Amino acid sequence: MKKINFFSTFVIAILGCFIILQTSCRKNLLDQPPTTELSPDVFWKTEADATAGLMGLYASARPCWDRDYYFDGQAEFVRTRGISATAGNLRLGDAYQSSNTGGMFGPTNYGALFDNMYKYLYGVVNRANYVIFNVEKMQSEGTSASTPVLETIKGEAALLRGMAYFKLISMWGDVPYFTNVVYENSAVAQLARTPIGKVKDSIMADFAYAFDRLPVKASQLGRASKPAALALRGKLQLYWASWNKNGWPELEGFTPSAAAATAAFTAAAADFKSVINDYSLTLYLNGDPGTIDPPGKADNLPNYYYLFTPKANGNPEMIMVFTHGGTGTSQGEELMRDFSGRSHEGSQCWVSPRYEIADRYQLLSTGDFGPKLIPMNPTTNPNARTTLNSAVNPASYDNRDYRMKSTIQWDYEMSIGMASLQSTGFVPFIYQTWAGNVTINGVKYITYNTDGCNSGYVFRKFVRNYAGQGRSDGDYAWPVIRLADVYLMYAEATNEVSGPQTDAIDLVNKIRHRGNLPPLAATKIASKQAFFDAIEQERIVELIGEGQRSFDLRRWRAIERVWGPPGSPGLFRIDTWGAQPSRYFQNASDREYQQDYIFRIPPSERDKNPNLTQNIPWR
């Protein structure tokens, strides 16, 4: 009995083993399909697939623009002391990373540090090419006819591709250009740089292609519309005109032409004019200044402040945006983390206003610059807090452009502190008394805490005044281009062609009205130069922290104008107490300026590709 039992078991086991060996234990042992990723075979069949493909492109493009505020560190009014980006993570700002993050966004010596941006902008190009190719394939194979949905998708992809190339040429000049889908490295490994003019024409074509296909008004927040294509085409032409007018000697092979400049200014103006007039776009809340509290209170903030909070999402002023999601979406922006301090959800204050911006805010009463603020150290000078025009006297900041209170905080300014998604009440900013106890009008406060500010000011712009979202969970739709910028660019373009024009002056005044400033005085519009200065002033104040200034300085070739010529003592950046934390362009060489005007082609790529030339100052 027992014997049979064992024997039969054994025979069964051997037989079983035999069968197993014949058929293999596990079917398809060597074919293990992935569980969270999608096979491309089942994709690109429907309009929904095409839309999902486009969304992937948007999500890849967003991180090449949505931290452009760091670029303001390359100009004179904003300090970018470092960045919050996570290395290796595109969504969390890897495009703005380099091995030497410290110097990327200083006023000088940054040109060699943008290999990642170069890389990810080409990432956008590849993604866009992929979407356009596959949608066209869907259409040609007849699986999906040429529907408006598919046409719009192609238009949006072309717009994003154009934006990527536009950013590439504005930083590196000539760049390799391709629009095909790449399957292997050898297809692009030996590409040479395409002259900037040709690339510019191709971008123009992409923008025109996009313009033809995009809707007048975006169907949903987050998608592009006709005015976006038009405004960006205008901006491209304005830049092209600037390079032709002012020259770009660091870019080999580029010959500026006055005629081309004028033509491009004219064409830019036409595009801007169409954006301004043909799409019923208005400034946020019609450009009304709104209400303001006196220094030291922040219950009522001007409309300009709210333009940079999620309240403005979807507003017609925002012509082209990249959207973000709040808590739990893993798609938040980090504006608060970068623009405010520890008192605001443990933020890190990577970006702060420099002392020098304060004097740029004009007086409501005169519509012109006020007397210069005087830095004073309140620990050594008992009168510092009360002296007229003292930088640490809150009263010195009264009667200013509304955009000042909306943008920066000086001593005793209040903002809503927050921790653990709860409001901790008002936090007064008092320079150098980080997280100290202070009693103001009988109320006890703990002061603003940051180790990131060395000027005496912090930003209010982009910092939410309500709790509920973490420092990395912002849902603000970042504007790549907005109507106020288009107004100012229109004014600049027309001024270049034919001097101050009435409609241009009106537009600049509309922007000034937002700060509750009176219209420009006659002297400011008396000449082409005077009006240009007025436009530049508005660009500085209106667009601070939006990543425009350093590109403006370069296309205007204004670095010497701002910092002094090569070999000069350069300039200090100071704080409200009069200390001089940093100095730039001291005895700087010509080469240093040249290297600020054009970026370095990534040398790692040149090591592999002999056809890739280097920009002059980087040889």
Next chain:
Amino acid sequence: MPKLHCLRINYLLSVVTLLFLFFLSPLFSAAQMKTISGIVTDESGNPLPDITVTVQNTKTATVTNEKGRYTINAAIGAVLVFSATNTETASLVVGDQSEHNISLKQKITALNDVVVVAYGRQKKVNLVGSVATVNVDEKITGRPLPNISSGLSGLVPGLAVTQNTGMAGRNGAVLLIRGLGTSNNSNPLVVVDGMPDVDINRINVNDIETISVLKDATSASVYGSRAANGVILITTKSGKGMRKTSINFTSNMAIEVPTKGFQFMADYPRALTLEQRRSATNTLPANLLFKKGTIDQWMALGMIDPLRYPNTDWWDIIMRNGAFQNYNLSATGGNDKSNFFISAGMKDEQGLQINNNYNQYNARFNFDYKVRNNMNTGVKFNGNWSKFIYALEEGFTDPAPTNTAGFDMQYAIAGITPYDPETGYFGGVMAYGEDPQAYNPYMVYVNTLTRQTRQEANASMYWDWTPIKGLTATLDYGLNYYNQFSWNANMPAQAYNFQTKSFGSRVYVGPNAPIVNNTNTGYKTLMNARLNYHTIFKKNHDISALFLYSEEYWYDRFQGSSRNDRLFPTLHEIDAALTDIQGTGGNSSTEGLKSYIGRVNYTAFNKYLLEGNFRVDGSSKFVPGQQYGFFPSVAVGWRFTEENFLRPFLDKFLTTGKLRVSYGSLGNNSGIGRYEQRATLAANNYIIANSVTRGFVNTKLINKVLSWEATNVLDIGLELGFLRSRLTAEIDFYDRVTTGLVRPSDLSILLSGAFNAPRTNIGQVRNRGIEGNFSWRDKIGNINYGVSANVSYNKNLLEGWNEFIARGATSGGANIFLDMPWNFVYAYQAIGIAQTWADVYNATPQGAQPGDILRKDLNGDGRIDGNDQKAYPNIQRDRPTTYFGLNGYAAWKGIDIAFFLQGSAGRKDFWLNAFNNVNFSTARYAATWNHWYNPWSVENRDGAWPRLGGSGNNTVASTFWLDDMSYLRFKNLQVGYTIPKKLFGKTGINSLRIAGSAENLLTISSFRGLDPEKAGNNNNLYPINKGYSLVFQLGF
């Protein structure tokens, strides 16, 4: 089920019967024979106990007693056979006399042992591969070893064991066989009882019988696909060969202290003074952050009001004496039908850091049963359960950039009160001007703990059948299952200022801190079907062959979730939180491996040895067409001492000698992700109309020809036994070349922003080295003693790389260049500290001032830049070139003593980390006493460090900070006493050994940092443990 039941009863019956027979058998001896007796001695005349004496061809047997005396009944003319495991067998013919004395030659085990090799055992003398074995004996189990990986240190030539931390639960050592062969996973394959991929650190040290380290291609090639980095074969105990059931209890209790620790200054006013000095180099006195009044006030009030003006000695607060306890109970036995080994163990480690605890429970059951004379079956089961508590990933620190507390230990200023029991508040900064982000480590190590439990169940069974003589078929099946759960629910806390009696702005842990739960679970299965054939023909030709088919399958899954806003801070399960903010994640992955393996061994005349192996592996990681890799190897051996023509010359001194040569190739697919070679679209979602919208992107370019990474190994070995094998030597030379190194392809920057670089088989690494193992064993009078030494040298060279390597290029933080070792030293040449302006002017301009380090302008171009760094072709920063170990033991009567020295040389690294920074931040820096005494200043011109806050070049990697990491460690000293059996009388106790053991007793090194064995790290502070243990080993 009934079948199993049957089996069990049968087994029990047989055990009982056997035991019964065993005890009664002497009573039934043949009576008509004559009784003879005698004394068995060794060569020196010392009596040998426990020698088995049998009458040949009968079942009559006895054992010698303490005095070597035996008594047995045998007929005249019968042959008595004397045998024991540690002596050579001898025999004598029974004569007329009644007293028969004999002396036995001591067997030198090293060359006569049977060695565990892949899928079997081989006699060491017939081995043609390079295999080192470690027998886990009482000397190893007597050490306070948290795991066996750290216990292997210094025992095996060619096996580099690096202990990077003493953190309880993370103190497994990094193992590397014969140098770094790949930039991918370079860990050896760990096989436990035939099952690959077992976590070596979870094995109960007491369960292990032997460890074989397979170093060359021949020995490892049957594990070919993943054996490129060598194999560590661990065999657990079984009852085989046991005649009597024995029960053993072992206890090991140790206290642990750091080998060396940092000397942080528990003196806040002094630290603030240092902050002032550091700032003074570029700040006007009026702008200094810390005012003199602040410092003076702290100095005065610190003496009377430690709550408001603390001078906290953080090390004292966050450290404790570690404790290690290991208790193990096992039983083993067997008869001619079955064998068993059963064990249960408990390990409790309390780390040097507060709240760093690790507990593990182990249970093992190994059982074999002879079903028929030609049929065996058996099961092995091992279960383990662990509980692990820790604060940060590395204990005090966490290298992940996402953990903002990870690098903060350097900001643990003395001016923070850790905790006030009266109010229940954790302190924050209080000094005027201090950075509110300064760190309270006590808060972190108390409130933000991760608790992780893990259960593993590893079971395997086999059935073998020998239908005809020499041919055995075996079927193995094994399953390893694991389940790991970890949770965090940090306790809310806010920094409190005891001076102002208010909360500061720093919220250490917010009241809405989440509950985070993570579950990892999965299994791995293994199915082997194998055929063994062994035959001897014409007496002198011994052939054995193995064919094996194997399937392995892995399944892993992860699920995690979190919710903010606990209902109450003491609750820590997901349901005990509000639902408004929550997060989830989950995924799984699988992998398959199919292998065909063959091996042939041929031994002719016991002196010519030949072995051939092959393995074909198919892996699901590759695309069809590239899935299979073929890894063959061949080896020959010559036991030249068996040659008659050499005998006359060699016999006098050389007892045994063997020359062996092997060559073969081994594979590695660890550099490729499970689904990396599959065309897939990855999710990349976007926000449309304020809600998440799905998006897909193509991030892959597939390299259709990617396949296995191969390592070719040539090994030439010489094994010698001198003077009756009392002195043995084993010397190996090897040359390992990894070809087809799997590397990300060199993708154009025009593509790398969109696509992950597909991997490609490019790159070549060579490791060439020599290793030797020498041992001497003998006996003087009553003293048994032995000494063995091992040494190994390895030279590592990077020979191929698919990318342009620029000067100063790094890969994964390691310096690389062709024909240079991986992570070679690349350093500026320091001249020294400039004492005067004259020194500065005489040197190349480099922005230095007196007190700064001056560097040499190596290329003489008048400036110091990256081109002035010098490469050292023979020195690696990560690992030594030379390792050595020296072991000795002596035993006299019941007393035994053993020592163990271990060390390495050939590594240099920079001593530059967050805690010896001379350019520390101008606030919140936890200075050490070195910062007080060492920096150069006008008053301290002999200072060992450059000035505080000097040139940034003072902290670059120059020879100034380059330290020789060579060290010699007194790894273990053990003294034991085995209490004589007779003292126990009838208590049933068979043996009791009491021992004291000291681990990491002394380290001799010129390294200025924490420990020369630790990997270079900017941040990791966890010291290596020094332990003193008391051991009881009790046998019934």
